[in-house]
Amino acid sequence: MADSKFPVPEDxxxxxxxxxxxxxxxxxxxxxxxxVANNVLAARVGLAPSTCLGRVRALxxxxxxxxxxxxxxxxxxxxxxxxxxxxxxxxHARDRMLPSAQALGALPQVRDVFVLGGTxxxxxxxxxxxxxxxxxxxxxxxxxxxxxxxxxTSIIFEHLR
Numbered sequence: 769m770a771d772s773k774f775p776v777p778e779d780x781x782x783x784x785x786x787x788x789x790x791x792x793x794x795x796x797x798x799x800x801x802x803x804v805a806n807n808v809l810a811a812r813v814g815l816a817p818s819t820c821l822g823r824v825r826a827l828x829x830x831x832x833x834x835x836x837x838x839x840x841x842x843x844x845x846x847x848x849x850x851x852x853x854x855x856x857x858x859x860h861a862r863d864r865m866l867p868s869a870q871a872l873g874a875l876p877q878v879r880d881v882f883v884l885g886g887t888x889x890x891x892x893x894x895x896x897x898x899x900x901x902x903x904x905x906x907x908x909x910x911x912x913x914x915x916x917x918x919x920x921t922s923i924i925f926e927h928l929r
Contacts, residue, residue, distance in 0.1 A: 795827070798824075806821050847895045851922060855891070869883050877896055877901075880892070
């Protein structure tokens with residue numbers, strides 16, 4: 769059985785949804801390869817295939833597994849610039865932080881939006897084809913937004929995981 773990347777709850781620990789070490793092993797394996805065949809998954813976690821399938825379906829039904837994603841090689845599609853942009857929301861616009869974050873999330877260049885505690889308030893991952901396109905994105909969608917008091921853009925050289 770693979771080591772879980774999820775912590776095993778200690779006795780008496782508070783968990784919103786109860787899972788055991790086998791569930792955590794299944795989640796770890798699916799996190800590494802969501803397309804793994806059930807019989808292979810079952811062998812890796814030490815279960816019979818029917819039992820493993822039942823556990824995966826139970827994890828889905830309980831909302832622990834919310835879906836499966838494809839990892840796309842965006843470079844092959846012409847996306848060569850990725851950046852993390854830290855955003856500080858202006859004090860007068862605190863009530864617009866979530867709507868502003870949601871609006872950013874709807875833009876085609878935006879891959880992720882994180883609402884943070886502390887400073888910065890938002891962290892946005894953006895993907896563009898060129899540095900010029902990134903500059904235009906920052907100017908048009910961030911610099912021109914009066915709800916944002918400052919931004920800081922960091923270019924991502926390599927994404928390892």
